Structures are given as structure tokens and as C-alpha cells.
Amino acid sequence: MRALTRTAIALVVATLLAACGGAQTFGLTSDDNNRDALTQALGMRQLPAKPGPVNATGKPMVFAVLGGKPRRLVAYDLAAGKAQWTVDADVQSRVAVGGDFVVAREGQQLVARDLADGKVRWQSPLGGDLVGVTADGTRAFAVTASGSGPKNKPVWRLAAYDGASGNELWSADAPGQLGAPAAQGGLVMSPFLKQWLTFLDAATGKPITRVRGLDEEISFVETTSDAAWFGSAFGVFRVDARAASGQRADATYGTTTLPKQLAKATWGADAFDPVQAGYSAADRTRILWRAPGSGGDDGMQFQDGLVAVHYFRFVFGYTPAGELRWAYSHPRVELVASAHLGSVLGAVSQRGEIVALDPATGALRWEGDLGVDKAQVLGATFDADGWQPSGGDAVDPGTTVAALIAIARDRDARFADVKELAISALASLPGKEVSAEIVGIIQDERTPPKLRDTAVEVLISRKDASALDVFADALAVPYDYITGSQPVAVAEVSKAIAGLAGLELDAGARTRATAALVALLESPRTDNPELVEIVKALAAIGDGAEVTPLRRMLMAYRADPMFGGDPKLVGAVVGALLARGGAAREWVAYVAEDPRTLDAVAQVARQALAKK
Amino acid sequence: MSSSRRNRSWSLALAAGASLVLAHPALTAAQSAKGKAPAKTPKGAKAPPVDVAAEQARLDGADAKAAADAAARLGTSADPAAHDALLDALATGVDPDVAVAALRAVAMHPGKDDLAVVGYYAHYRDDQVRAAAAAALGALGGVGAHKAVIAALHDDSAAVRAAAAGAVTAGKIKEAAEPLLQLLAKGDPASAKALAVIADVELARFIGEQLGQVPDGLLAECLGAILMRPDFGNEAAKLQVVRALGKVAGPEATQALADYVSATPEKPPRQSRREAEAMVESRLEGGE
Known part of the structure; x- marks a missing residue:
């Protein structure tokens, strides 16, 4: 845990000790991290026999909030592929799903709507700022913060409401900060002061036990139909008996190493951030996971050995070690909500497109549309655990390469880091087509310089001998004033070719590449820095065919100041010739001695001869 | 060694x-x-x-x-x-x-x-050297040299293109028509005279049809130079060029028509001259 957080908690705890004291639901003294008590609490929990939606109809649903005046709430039946209802609703929080109702903050009220038709079932004044809302089959639970404590000190309150009537069933005040709660099968789990996760009986509000985070703060708690999870920015704990340890090593704990470009992604919505009580930009950078419970002590095993990282328009599949396994690029608009449903990854875009991705491969398995016309989706809640999209087969099997290329070539200037990540990820993916795409990115004049540099590095590092014909094609574009054609990224592609030295090359591709390099070597439009790379490339793959053109160049330009004034270029030519030895060496010796040779050229030649 | x-x-x-x-x-x-x-x-x-x-x-x-x-x-x-x-x-x-x-x-x-030697210098990095090589290639003649001259018409340097156009003119390299037409369309001043030298009746007709595609001044210069060629076509072909010139606006076209009138004897009477004369008078009256 960060030092600052520890200090802050210590200060709050000290304040609370001075002000409160005594036993209460959310107190400072309690029987923390009691494995037996936690086991007992979890024993009370009623979980479905198999993963499925929480709502009583069993239909896989997604509830989306649309922007505009007024806002609208859409209940979309994923199985039917159509909206079940749409109502005007000033939704200001996340939507929580109960058995036959949904509940959210609308204006300053907590409002429950009938799941069947979206009509208001009940509403209740919140009496403070909503921190979070959740529901189980028959009850709604809300945490609010207000300044109504003694001496107007802030007080946090967790209240339970009857899902049918809206009557308040019980409530519990807390003198310290409560986070957004989660309810599941008769339990309510409430983060407290970022250090504890308090377990309460959902029916009575009676505290049962609590877990104290010893290694990390507890900044979120959430449920899936088969499990509950809590954690921090660093990782996730499964709510099981082992969680009572409060420590990573002894709990069912999972984390992953993500590249720095995805550092914004979090494991869950920050339960203590009032902004994240509603749908926010934070929902667009989320780590998604599922982990079947093993019942043993072997730690967290992520489903498919992967986590998914939703990052704005993109979704990536990563191993816990941080190896990229797949990528998905959503066209044009951002995904504003996402969830791991076990069977698929569900996501909703800003324009109302719904996609289901295969969590193991990233393939697009289903797509639908909320039908929001021009409205923007602000956020959405999935209640669709275990949903198997109709069809089963991938709509678009896609490829990781295509997705990464799409990301890298995306015109959206906001995602420079992700594009760099995509390019870097391509480095380890085999295939000539990958190299061809990287060449395309390098040649695209709209590619930002930094990204281009990364692409060049990746292309060189790949040492892709199979792509030599691709490189040849890239270079075999003539300079032509009339047509306006010219080769692009000559130096970069030449560097990639130079990297192929010593590798087995296709003879035809070698011939074509050599011819293209020679044409550029002898083109007046090729500048000196490009010539240096061309010479190196010729030396790397020429297999002797480079000697004649390099000799011609050395002879023709040895008295030309434009050539002689560039020791790098002269050195490259001389070096390449000397590397071949034999007659080529004699030409260099001639140039070094002949009086018509510029001094600068002769000097480089003499030095090179002395070294060899 | x-x-x-x-x-x-x-x-x-x-x-x-x-x-x-x-x-x-x-x-x-x-x-x-x-x-x-x-x-x-x-x-x-x-x-x-x-x-x-x-x-x-x-x-x-x-x-x-x-x-x-x-x-x-x-x-x-x-x-x-x-x-x-x-x-x-x-x-x-x-x-x-x-x-x-x-x-x-x-x-x-x-x-x-x-x-082999001159051709290498056609790619030399110094513009003046390439221009000299292009001119020398024109003097060499032969298929290989002509190909190299045509290639030089695609050069980025105006000086080299001008030298290549000069070589086309000197060698009357008809195969250069296409790149010269493209250069004409791009407004390259060196192309007009070279095209005029190699134009036959059919090419002259095609050039005349490029009105709007080619800068008026260059088009007039090219058509005017064709008209001035003693070896170009018969009276009907000349009339065709005069009429094409008549459609071209600007002082260059007027001057080309005037030059043709001046260079063509009154007798025997020729319709191309008559029409050119009428066009010039009309333009002068119109203030051109």
C-alpha cells in the first residue's frame, strides 16, 4: 500500500477513535480476517447452480443509459437481439439489477423501475450524495454520504430497500468513508475506509465479519453470478475463505503485468470515487477477468489463462505475465462499457453497438445494436452472465495482426501510446504480411514521427527474411517527375534489408531487392543518408552483385565534393568493397592513390585499407 | 593494378x-x-x-x-x-x-x-552533368540512347528535362511524344518545341484537343511551332492547326497566328492563312 494512503488512513482512524468508539456496524475494532467467520458468511450466500443473469427472467440483458434531454434508459434483450423497453429516465448513477427491478439514482431520488416494462415502481429520497447502489434478487442497497453527523461532520450510510415497495428495511451509519457496495445471495459487502471489506446480512444489516486488506487497499468490490471479488489498482482477490488472510500470498489473488501504455486500466470502478458512482471515462479502461474457483489453495487461475484489457476502442487479451495473445479494434467509436460474462466479453459502444468477443481469441462472435439513433450511450450495465450468443461461431474471426494494424493505423490522435503498443506487439508476430503492414505504416506520411520510429525499430528487429520481396517492392518505385511517383522510407526499408545479413534468402527476392537497391544507389534523387543505408543493405544481401555498382559509384564520384564531403557515405562504399576483397580491394587502392581523387575520399580509402 | x-x-x-x-x-x-x-x-x-x-x-x-x-x-x-x-x-x-x-x-x-559511359552520367547526381549527358545521348542516337533521353524527360530537374527535350528535337525522337504530352500538361516549357518537332498530323490534332488541359501559352507555342514547320502536313492539316490555335486564348496564340501569316506567302492563296489572318484581325480589334 502506498505510504500516503497508509498515512491518510491512520489519520482517519485516529479521528474516528477519538470521536466514536464503541461497537457499531462500521467500527474500528472488530474481529478482522477471521477465516471461520468468513467461511460462515460465505456459507450463507446463495449462488445459482450455474452462471446466469441476476434478473428473475433469466434473460441476458444490458441496461444502457443514453445521453440527451431527457436521458433515456434502454433495457436490451441480448438473446432476442432487441430492446425490451426504452424510457425517459434522468439516470445519474450506475444501474443495478435486481430480480424483477432495476434501480439507480434519478435526479435526487433512488428510483426502482419494473424490469418488465421500465415503469417506475418506487422512488425514495437519497438524503445525501450517492456513493453507490447495488441490488440482489429482492432488495436494493445504497450508500450515501451527507454532512448530517454530529457537528455536521460527514456521515456515510448504507441502507437497504425492499425491491417491491421501496420501504427502507434497515440502515447503518458509518463515521468513516464507505465505498460503493455489492450484494450477492443474501450478503452485502461494503468497503470501509479503503481498508476493510465488511460483510453484512442483507436481510438485517447485521455485520457478520470483515476482511482487512494487509497488502493492498480495498478500493472496489463487485460480483459476478458465481463469485465476488475485491481489490485495488494492483490486483484482484476472490472472495473466498482464503481472502480472510488479507494478504496476496495466502489469498486467491490475481494480477497481471501490463505494458505502460495500458497503465490506466483498472480492475474495477473505484468504490470511493463519487464520479465513478455513475458511468464515467474510467469505464473505458478496464481489466476484465473471470477465474473459476478451484476450491483449493493454488491461487487465482484466470479463465483461458488470460485477462482482457478494455482500453477505449480496443480490447487486448494478455497473459498474467503480460504477453499479448489477441487484440480487437472496434471501428470508429469508443466502447463505453464492458464486462466479462464468462462465456463472452460483452461491450457497448458510444453509438450503441453491442459486441460479444471470444475471451480466448478476441474474435467477434456477435454484434447487435441498441438502436439509439444519434444519441450517445453514456454507460451500461450487463446482466448476462453465461450468455451464449446465437450462432456460436465467430461473426468475424479477425486476426490479431489485423486488429493491431488497425490500431496502429488509426487516425484518432488520442491513442498514440496504444498505437505504439500495437506496433511493438507486432514485433513478435510472425509472417510476411506483418512486415508488409509495418512497411505500410512506415511509408504512410500521416504516421506520427514517434510511431514511425517505433515501427522502424520493430521492422528491423523482426529480421524477417520472408519479407525481402516486400522490401524489394517498397524500393522498386521509381522517381518520376511526370507521374509524381517516388519511393518512400528508403533508408528505413534499407535498414530492414541490412538486418537480413547472413540469413537464408529467396534467390528471386534477393535479385529483385538488389536491383531495386542498385537503382536507388544510382538515382540522383537519393540523398546521402539514404545512400549510406542502401550501401549497407547491398553489402548485406548483394552476394557479390553489389561490387560493380559500388565500384562504379566510387569511381564516378571520387572527385565529386558532394560525395567526398560525406565521410559516412564514402566509408560505407569503401567498406562494402573491401569486405568483398579481391579485385574490389584493388579499386579502392587505385582511388586512394590517384591524384584526381578528392583528398577526403582518398583519406577514407587509405584508412580503410590500413585497417583491413 | x-x-x-x-x-x-x-x-x-x-x-x-x-x-x-x-x-x-x-x-x-x-x-x-x-x-x-x-x-x-x-x-x-x-x-x-x-x-x-x-x-x-x-x-x-x-x-x-x-x-x-x-x-x-x-x-x-x-x-x-x-x-x-x-x-x-x-x-x-x-x-x-x-x-x-x-x-x-x-x-x-x-x-x-x-x-555505357554517357548513359551512366544520365543518372549522375549533379543536375548540370545529367543535362550534359542527356544532350550527349541525343547526339549518340540509337535505340538505347533514345530510351535514355526519354527517361531523362522524367527527371526532376528542369534543366535536365530541357536538355532531354533538346535531344528529342535534335534526334526527332517520336517515341518521346507521350512523356512530352504529359510534360506539356504539367506546364513544362521545354516540352512545347520538342513536341512540335516530332508532331505528325495526328499528334497535332491530339495536341489541339488539349485545350483546357494544357496552359494556353504553352499550347499556343506548341501549335504555332508546328505551323511554322515547312515539312508539316498539307493545307488541310495546317488549317486544322490554325483552327485549333483560334480556340486558344491569350497573346501567345495571337502571336503564333500572326507569325504564321507573316511566314506564309499570300500566293498561292491558302485557307489556313486566310483564316489565321482573320483571327488575328479579329483579336486585334478585340484588344488582344
């Missing part, structure tokens, strides 16, 4: 040609410097003989100015040894100013085996 300038292995593809020593007035270094063509021998005048060995020594020296001067002198000599010396110098590399002089000199007595 010997550095002898007579070592044939240095040259790319030289062949000894029949030799004939021609007298020629001496050229100054200033005259042979880059950008200036060597002076030609006045008709009937007898040029002094060239000391090939001495000039070759200067050509092979480290003094670029003296070497350029020597190249120009050697160009005046029809002695195959002089020609060989020039080709050897080019083949083994010289200062760009010397290369310009040597290429011009080579072009004065072109040989059938010059293409």
Missing part, C-alpha cells in the same frame, strides 16, 4: 573508332566551363591540331579547371585517341565540371560504344 589512363579495363565499354584529326580553334577554359558550350569552328576555318597526349595529361590532372579545358579541346579532335581519352576520364571519374565538359566533348564526335 596500374593506374595508367590507357588501361582499357578502366573504361566501361569503349571501342576504338575510325580516327580523323580535325583542326579546331583553341578553346579557353572559361568557354569550356560548366554551363557554356564549346565554340564551334567557323565554317571554312581550319582549326589548329590538338596535341592529344598533352591534353590528355591535363585532363588526367588534379586541376579541375585545366581538365575541363582539356576536355573541351579534345572534343574538337576527331582523333579516336582523343575520344578514348574523354571516355576513359568519364569512366574513371572526374570532377562534375570536368564531366560536363567531357560529355559535351564526347557528343561532338559520338561513337556507337559511348552509351
Whole structure:
């Protein structure tokens, strides 16, 4: 845990000790991290026999909030592929799903709507700022913060409401900060002061036990139909008996190493951030996971050995070690909500497109549309655990390469880091087509310089001998004033070719590449820095065919100041010739001695001869 | 390896040609410097003989100015040894100013085996050297040289394109029509006269149809130059060009028509002249 957080908690705890004291639901003294008590609490929990939606109809649903005046709430039946209802609703929080109702903050009220038709079932004044809302089959639970404590000190309150009537069933005040709660099968789990996760009986509000985070703060708690999870920015704990340890090593704990470009992604919505009580930009950078419970002590095993990282328009599949396994690029608009449903990854875009991705491969398995016309989706809640999209087969099997290329070539200037990540990820993916795409990115004049540099590095590092014909094609574009054609990224592609030295090359591709390099070597439009790379490339793959053109160049330009004034270029030519030895060496010796040779050229030649 | 300038292995593809020593007035270094063509021998005048060995020594020296001067002198000599010396110098590399002089000199007595050396300089990095090579290629003639001239029309340098267009003009290289038309459309000033020289009746008709696709001034210049060619087409073809010119706006077209009227005798009467005259009068009355 960060030092600052520890200090802050210590200060709050000290304040609370001075002000409160005594036993209460959310107190400072309690029987923390009691494995037996936690086991007992979890024993009370009623979980479905198999993963499925929480709502009583069993239909896989997604509830989306649309922007505009007024806002609208859409209940979309994923199985039917159509909206079940749409109502005007000033939704200001996340939507929580109960058995036959949904509940959210609308204006300053907590409002429950009938799941069947979206009509208001009940509403209740919140009496403070909503921190979070959740529901189980028959009850709604809300945490609010207000300044109504003694001496107007802030007080946090967790209240339970009857899902049918809206009557308040019980409530519990807390003198310290409560986070957004989660309810599941008769339990309510409430983060407290970022250090504890308090377990309460959902029916009575009676505290049962609590877990104290010893290694990390507890900044979120959430449920899936088969499990509950809590954690921090660093990782996730499964709510099981082992969680009572409060420590990573002894709990069912999972984390992953993500590249720095995805550092914004979090494991869950920050339960203590009032902004994240509603749908926010934070929902667009989320780590998604599922982990079947093993019942043993072997730690967290992520489903498919992967986590998914939703990052704005993109979704990536990563191993816990941080190896990229797949990528998905959503066209044009951002995904504003996402969830791991076990069977698929569900996501909703800003324009109302719904996609289901295969969590193991990233393939697009289903797509639908909320039908929001021009409205923007602000956020959405999935209640669709275990949903198997109709069809089963991938709509678009896609490829990781295509997705990464799409990301890298995306015109959206906001995602420079992700594009760099995509390019870097391509480095380890085999295939000539990958190299061809990287060449395309390098040649695209709209590619930002930094990204281009990364692409060049990746292309060189790949040492892709199979792509030599691709490189040849890239270079075999003539300079032509009339047509306006010219080769692009000559130096970069030449560097990639130079990297192929010593590798087995296709003879035809070698011939074509050599011819293209020679044409550029002898083109007046090729500048000196490009010539240096061309010479190196010729030396790397020429297999002797480079000697004649390099000799011609050395002879023709040895008295030309434009050539002689560039020791790098002269050195490259001389070096390449000397590397071949034999007659080529004699030409260099001639140039070094002949009086018509510029001094600068002769000097480089003499030095090179002395070294060899 | 010997550095002898007579070592044939240095040259790319030289062949000894029949030799004939021609007298020629001496050229100054200033005259042979880059950008200036060597002076030609006045008709009937007898040029002094060239000391090939001495000039070759200067050509092979480290003094670029003296070497350029020597190249120009050697160009005046029809002695195959002089020609060989020039080709050897080019083949083994010289200062760009010397290369310009040597290429011009080579072009004065072109040989059938010059293409390999001159062709290489058509890609040289210095614009003036490439321009000199393009001009020399025009003088060489033959399919290979013509291809190289046409390639030079695609050069990025206006000076090189102008030299290539000049070579097309000198060699009447009809295969150059397409790139010249493209250059005309791009407004390249060198293209108009070259196209006019190689245009037959059909090409002239096509050029006339480029109104709106080609800058008016260039189009007028090209059509006007076609009209002025004594070898161009019959009266009907000329009339076609006059009428095409009549559609072109601007003073260049008016001038081209006026030039045609001036250059064409009144008798026998020709409709092309009559129409051109009427167009000129109409334009002048209209204030053009």
C-alpha cells in the first residue's frame, strides 16, 4: 500500500477513535480476517447452480443509459437481439439489477423501475450524495454520504430497500468513508475506509465479519453470478475463505503485468470515487477477468489463462505475465462499457453497438445494436452472465495482426501510446504480411514521427527474411517527375534489408531487392543518408552483385565534393568493397592513390585499407 | 593494378573508332566551363591540331579547371585517341565540371560504344552533368540512347528535362511524344518545341484537343511551332492547326497566328492563312 494512503488512513482512524468508539456496524475494532467467520458468511450466500443473469427472467440483458434531454434508459434483450423497453429516465448513477427491478439514482431520488416494462415502481429520497447502489434478487442497497453527523461532520450510510415497495428495511451509519457496495445471495459487502471489506446480512444489516486488506487497499468490490471479488489498482482477490488472510500470498489473488501504455486500466470502478458512482471515462479502461474457483489453495487461475484489457476502442487479451495473445479494434467509436460474462466479453459502444468477443481469441462472435439513433450511450450495465450468443461461431474471426494494424493505423490522435503498443506487439508476430503492414505504416506520411520510429525499430528487429520481396517492392518505385511517383522510407526499408545479413534468402527476392537497391544507389534523387543505408543493405544481401555498382559509384564520384564531403557515405562504399576483397580491394587502392581523387575520399580509402 | 589512363579495363565499354584529326580553334577554359558550350569552328576555318597526349595529361590532372579545358579541346579532335581519352576520364571519374565538359566533348564526335559511359552520367547526381549527358545521348542516337533521353524527360530537374527535350528535337525522337504530352500538361516549357518537332498530323490534332488541359501559352507555342514547320502536313492539316490555335486564348496564340501569316506567302492563296489572318484581325480589334 502506498505510504500516503497508509498515512491518510491512520489519520482517519485516529479521528474516528477519538470521536466514536464503541461497537457499531462500521467500527474500528472488530474481529478482522477471521477465516471461520468468513467461511460462515460465505456459507450463507446463495449462488445459482450455474452462471446466469441476476434478473428473475433469466434473460441476458444490458441496461444502457443514453445521453440527451431527457436521458433515456434502454433495457436490451441480448438473446432476442432487441430492446425490451426504452424510457425517459434522468439516470445519474450506475444501474443495478435486481430480480424483477432495476434501480439507480434519478435526479435526487433512488428510483426502482419494473424490469418488465421500465415503469417506475418506487422512488425514495437519497438524503445525501450517492456513493453507490447495488441490488440482489429482492432488495436494493445504497450508500450515501451527507454532512448530517454530529457537528455536521460527514456521515456515510448504507441502507437497504425492499425491491417491491421501496420501504427502507434497515440502515447503518458509518463515521468513516464507505465505498460503493455489492450484494450477492443474501450478503452485502461494503468497503470501509479503503481498508476493510465488511460483510453484512442483507436481510438485517447485521455485520457478520470483515476482511482487512494487509497488502493492498480495498478500493472496489463487485460480483459476478458465481463469485465476488475485491481489490485495488494492483490486483484482484476472490472472495473466498482464503481472502480472510488479507494478504496476496495466502489469498486467491490475481494480477497481471501490463505494458505502460495500458497503465490506466483498472480492475474495477473505484468504490470511493463519487464520479465513478455513475458511468464515467474510467469505464473505458478496464481489466476484465473471470477465474473459476478451484476450491483449493493454488491461487487465482484466470479463465483461458488470460485477462482482457478494455482500453477505449480496443480490447487486448494478455497473459498474467503480460504477453499479448489477441487484440480487437472496434471501428470508429469508443466502447463505453464492458464486462466479462464468462462465456463472452460483452461491450457497448458510444453509438450503441453491442459486441460479444471470444475471451480466448478476441474474435467477434456477435454484434447487435441498441438502436439509439444519434444519441450517445453514456454507460451500461450487463446482466448476462453465461450468455451464449446465437450462432456460436465467430461473426468475424479477425486476426490479431489485423486488429493491431488497425490500431496502429488509426487516425484518432488520442491513442498514440496504444498505437505504439500495437506496433511493438507486432514485433513478435510472425509472417510476411506483418512486415508488409509495418512497411505500410512506415511509408504512410500521416504516421506520427514517434510511431514511425517505433515501427522502424520493430521492422528491423523482426529480421524477417520472408519479407525481402516486400522490401524489394517498397524500393522498386521509381522517381518520376511526370507521374509524381517516388519511393518512400528508403533508408528505413534499407535498414530492414541490412538486418537480413547472413540469413537464408529467396534467390528471386534477393535479385529483385538488389536491383531495386542498385537503382536507388544510382538515382540522383537519393540523398546521402539514404545512400549510406542502401550501401549497407547491398553489402548485406548483394552476394557479390553489389561490387560493380559500388565500384562504379566510387569511381564516378571520387572527385565529386558532394560525395567526398560525406565521410559516412564514402566509408560505407569503401567498406562494402573491401569486405568483398579481391579485385574490389584493388579499386579502392587505385582511388586512394590517384591524384584526381578528392583528398577526403582518398583519406577514407587509405584508412580503410590500413585497417583491413 | 596500374593506374595508367590507357588501361582499357578502366573504361566501361569503349571501342576504338575510325580516327580523323580535325583542326579546331583553341578553346579557353572559361568557354569550356560548366554551363557554356564549346565554340564551334567557323565554317571554312581550319582549326589548329590538338596535341592529344598533352591534353590528355591535363585532363588526367588534379586541376579541375585545366581538365575541363582539356576536355573541351579534345572534343574538337576527331582523333579516336582523343575520344578514348574523354571516355576513359568519364569512366574513371572526374570532377562534375570536368564531366560536363567531357560529355559535351564526347557528343561532338559520338561513337556507337559511348552509351555505357554517357548513359551512366544520365543518372549522375549533379543536375548540370545529367543535362550534359542527356544532350550527349541525343547526339549518340540509337535505340538505347533514345530510351535514355526519354527517361531523362522524367527527371526532376528542369534543366535536365530541357536538355532531354533538346535531344528529342535534335534526334526527332517520336517515341518521346507521350512523356512530352504529359510534360506539356504539367506546364513544362521545354516540352512545347520538342513536341512540335516530332508532331505528325495526328499528334497535332491530339495536341489541339488539349485545350483546357494544357496552359494556353504553352499550347499556343506548341501549335504555332508546328505551323511554322515547312515539312508539316498539307493545307488541310495546317488549317486544322490554325483552327485549333483560334480556340486558344491569350497573346501567345495571337502571336503564333500572326507569325504564321507573316511566314506564309499570300500566293498561292491558302485557307489556313486566310483564316489565321482573320483571327488575328479579329483579336486585334478585340484588344488582344
